[in-house]
Amino acid sequence: MPSPDRSFRLALRSLLAAASAFVLLGAGPAGAGSYEDALSSARLGDTSQLVGLLGKGIDPDTVDAQGNTLLILAAREGQLATVEALLKYRASVGTRNLAGDSALMLAVLAGHEQVADVLMKAGAPINQDGWTPLHYAAFEGRLVLLDKLLAAGAEANAAAPNKSTALMLAARNGHIDVVRRLLKRPDVDLDMVNDAGLTADNWALQNANTDIADLIRAERRRRGGKNPSITIEIE
Template sequence: MPKLTESIKRLLLSAILASSLCGPAAFADSYEDALSSARLGDTSQLMQLIARGVDPNTVDAQGSSLLILAAREGNLETVKALLKHRPKVSLRNAAGDSALMLAVLKGETAIVDVLLDAGAEVNHDGWTPLMYAAFEGRAEIVDRLLARRADVAALAPNGSDALMLAARNGHIDVVRKLLKTGIELDRKNDAGFSAETWALENGNTDIADLLRAERSRRQAAGNR
């Protein structure tokens, strides 16, 4: 019996030593595997890693969480699976982008819907989801954000609002939607452009005409 006991002790000590030696490497592998799974949409592997202890709020070197990476790459099922683990849905990376913002930027409407339903923040400082949607001309997503009370008066770091961005890039459908909110027409950004002058600067004369017509309509309504 004493020999058996010593043998068991040696086995236990060997196991503990092996665990202490390979632990950091195993953790590093799990970390990289989790990031890769989120990017590639390998939902099954990512869920296994989380079940084994990987933090759902793991971030990469740029501060992008697993949720941000999955949303950015359009991995809807991975986003849905991650949300079941209650991650920080409105976390923003070093560039100031959240999962919702990057889903908007890429036009991933289904992911936008899922994130909005999960309570993703719509209004905050800096660039916002609405600004990204206006800049890219994502008309359907603009509707969804306005329905969630996106702030049309919010200003980007360069002083531009959503109307200016849509006008600059020639997205007349988005301009029309924003005009219905009563958004300010003559605000100017840090470069001195209003929505109208920025539209003209980029050859978007149809949008400039629309903005002038809206200004006239508002003035007429105000004189009644």
């Protein structure tokens, strides 16, 4: 169940989406239909149409009913030119939709490297409460993006809402190259546990990623730690 604060934020964002539609569909320079045209232009990468609408007064931070800004929509679809145009109009790079996803998070999730580069250069948040771009890079095995996020200051041990770290997510999903890269960092904690009580190596074993579990346990021994004696049943 959402917390009272989260429920309030969700309600507020829904009201903002409704307000955007009300204002843009009313009389004014942009004309009727501009709201849907702006959203469609962002999704489809129709940069010239969107720039025209922005020039007529469309708010660059217009949101849809799910709280997606024009920038989030463009980034999610990998529309680089549209993202760049929106940034020129000072679209907010840190807004998150109702699901908690930012433009950078969705660009990383989909593997849109150039879009992610532009957003990071524009100051998109790297670290934040909840899910982060690094979690998404690890979950999907986006090694290049993971490296860029870490170089930009991403917190390697940040815990997601389910208490998973980047290492845990990569281990669970079998992304051995990402696991290897994370294990090279001495600051990566090998012993954190998620909300199911599993460490990264145990979660790897649970998903039959025994090679990854072996790597993590070898690194734990190298650091002078003791590997757990428990065994995990592989279904």
